[in-house]
Amino acid sequence: METIFSKIIRHEIPAEIVFQDELVTAFRDISPQAPTHILIVPNKLIPTINDVTVQDEATLGHMVTVAAKIAKQEGVDESGYRLIMNCNSDAGQEVFHIHMHLLGGKKLGNIV
Ligand code: 5GP
Numbered sequence: 001m002e003t004i005f006s007k008i009i010r011h012e013i014p015a016e017i018v019f020q021d022e023l024v025t026a027f028r029d030i031s032p033q034a035p036t037h038i039l040i041v042p043n044k045l046i047p048t049i050n051d052v053t054v055q056d057e058a059t060l061g062h063m064v065t066v067a068a069k070i071a072k073q074e075g076v077d078e079s080g081y082r083l084i085m086n087c088n089s090d091a092g093q094e095v096f097h098i099h100m101h102l103l104g105g106k107k108l109g110n111i112v
Pocket of ligand 1 (some may be wrong): 085
Protein backbone atom coordinates (compact mmCIF):
# COMPACT_ATOMS: atom_id res chain seq x y z
CA MET A 1 0.00 0.00 0.00
CA GLU A 2 1.35 3.40 -0.98
CA THR A 3 2.48 5.93 1.61
CA ILE A 4 2.93 9.68 1.50
CA PHE A 5 6.46 9.09 0.16
CA SER A 6 5.09 7.86 -3.20
CA LYS A 7 3.23 11.16 -3.54
CA ILE A 8 6.43 13.09 -2.74
CA ILE A 9 8.35 11.04 -5.33
CA ARG A 10 5.71 11.89 -7.96
CA HIS A 11 5.75 15.58 -6.88
CA GLU A 12 2.06 15.38 -5.95
CA ILE A 13 2.64 16.88 -2.52
CA PRO A 14 5.32 19.39 -1.55
CA ALA A 15 8.69 18.43 -0.13
CA GLU A 16 12.15 19.93 -0.37
CA ILE A 17 13.67 17.48 -2.81
CA VAL A 18 17.46 17.71 -2.85
CA PHE A 19 18.15 14.90 -5.32
CA GLN A 20 16.16 12.71 -7.69
CA ASP A 21 17.00 10.25 -10.45
CA GLU A 22 15.41 7.15 -11.96
CA LEU A 23 16.09 5.02 -8.88
CA VAL A 24 15.90 7.23 -5.78
CA THR A 25 14.51 10.47 -4.36
CA ALA A 26 16.00 12.43 -1.45
CA PHE A 27 14.16 15.13 0.47
CA ARG A 28 14.38 16.98 3.78
CA ASP A 29 12.62 15.37 6.74
CA ILE A 30 9.53 17.32 7.81
CA SER A 31 10.58 17.01 11.46
CA PRO A 32 14.39 17.32 11.44
CA GLN A 33 16.31 15.72 14.29
CA ALA A 34 19.60 17.40 13.28
CA PRO A 35 20.63 20.45 11.21
CA THR A 36 20.91 18.11 8.22
CA HIS A 37 18.17 15.48 8.16
CA ILE A 38 17.43 14.07 4.73
CA LEU A 39 15.51 10.95 3.74
CA ILE A 40 16.77 8.91 0.80
CA VAL A 41 14.07 6.63 -0.59
CA PRO A 42 13.83 4.19 -3.50
CA ASN A 43 11.31 5.37 -6.09
CA LYS A 44 9.92 1.82 -6.05
CA LEU A 45 7.70 1.05 -3.06
CA ILE A 46 9.39 -1.48 -0.75
CA PRO A 47 7.50 -1.49 2.59
CA THR A 48 10.27 -2.74 4.92
CA ILE A 49 13.85 -3.98 4.76
CA ASN A 50 12.34 -7.48 5.12
CA ASP A 51 10.82 -7.05 1.65
CA VAL A 52 14.12 -6.26 -0.11
CA THR A 53 15.08 -8.77 -2.80
CA VAL A 54 18.25 -9.46 -4.79
CA GLN A 55 16.70 -7.39 -7.60
CA ASP A 56 16.80 -4.36 -5.29
CA GLU A 57 20.52 -4.56 -4.54
CA ALA A 58 21.53 -2.00 -7.17
CA THR A 59 18.96 0.46 -5.82
CA LEU A 60 20.05 -0.02 -2.22
CA GLY A 61 23.69 0.40 -3.14
CA HIS A 62 22.76 3.54 -5.05
CA MET A 63 21.05 4.92 -1.93
CA VAL A 64 24.45 4.84 -0.20
CA THR A 65 26.35 6.56 -3.01
CA VAL A 66 23.60 9.20 -3.22
CA ALA A 67 23.82 9.67 0.57
CA ALA A 68 27.57 10.31 0.30
CA LYS A 69 27.00 12.81 -2.52
CA ILE A 70 24.34 14.66 -0.50
CA ALA A 71 26.54 14.67 2.62
CA LYS A 72 29.20 16.48 0.58
CA GLN A 73 26.59 18.89 -0.84
CA GLU A 74 25.42 19.63 2.72
CA GLY A 75 28.99 20.14 3.93
CA VAL A 76 28.88 17.35 6.54
CA ASP A 77 31.09 14.82 4.74
CA GLU A 78 34.20 15.71 6.76
CA SER A 79 32.53 16.53 10.10
CA GLY A 80 30.56 13.29 9.91
CA TYR A 81 27.05 11.98 9.59
CA ARG A 82 24.94 8.94 10.33
CA LEU A 83 22.83 6.77 8.02
CA ILE A 84 19.92 4.93 9.64
CA MET A 85 17.25 2.58 8.29
CA ASN A 86 14.51 1.54 10.71
CA CYS A 87 12.64 -1.75 10.27
CA ASN A 88 9.27 -2.38 11.94
CA SER A 89 8.03 -1.41 15.36
CA ASP A 90 10.96 -2.02 17.73
CA ALA A 91 13.09 0.24 15.51
CA GLY A 92 10.32 2.85 15.35
CA GLN A 93 9.53 2.64 11.62
CA GLU A 94 6.60 4.97 10.96
CA VAL A 95 6.44 5.14 7.18
CA PHE A 96 6.25 1.78 5.41
CA HIS A 97 8.26 2.73 2.34
CA ILE A 98 11.91 2.04 3.12
CA HIS A 99 14.09 5.09 3.61
CA MET A 100 17.56 5.95 4.79
CA HIS A 101 17.90 8.84 7.25
CA LEU A 102 20.99 11.00 6.68
CA LEU A 103 21.69 12.94 9.90
CA GLY A 104 24.49 15.40 10.45
CA GLY A 105 25.53 18.92 11.28
CA LYS A 106 25.86 18.31 15.03
CA LYS A 107 27.49 15.84 17.40
CA LEU A 108 25.21 12.81 17.35
CA GLY A 109 24.76 10.71 20.48
CA ASN A 110 25.97 7.13 20.49
CA ILE A 111 23.21 4.56 20.00
CA VAL A 112 25.40 1.53 19.25
P1 5GP B 1 10.79 6.33 10.30
O1 5GP B 1 10.41 6.55 11.73
O2 5GP B 1 9.72 5.58 9.54
O3 5GP B 1 12.15 5.74 10.13
O4 5GP B 1 10.92 7.78 9.67
C1 5GP B 1 9.89 8.43 9.00
C2 5GP B 1 10.34 9.85 8.83
O5 5GP B 1 9.53 10.46 7.85
C3 5GP B 1 10.21 10.70 10.10
O6 5GP B 1 11.49 11.23 10.44
C4 5GP B 1 9.21 11.78 9.71
O7 5GP B 1 9.50 13.02 10.27
C5 5GP B 1 9.31 11.79 8.20
N1 5GP B 1 8.08 12.19 7.52
C6 5GP B 1 6.83 11.68 7.77
N2 5GP B 1 5.92 12.25 6.95
C7 5GP B 1 6.61 13.13 6.17
C8 5GP B 1 6.22 14.01 5.13
O8 5GP B 1 5.05 14.11 4.76
N3 5GP B 1 7.19 14.77 4.55
C9 5GP B 1 8.50 14.68 4.94
N4 5GP B 1 9.37 15.47 4.30
N5 5GP B 1 8.91 13.85 5.92
C10 5GP B 1 7.98 13.08 6.53
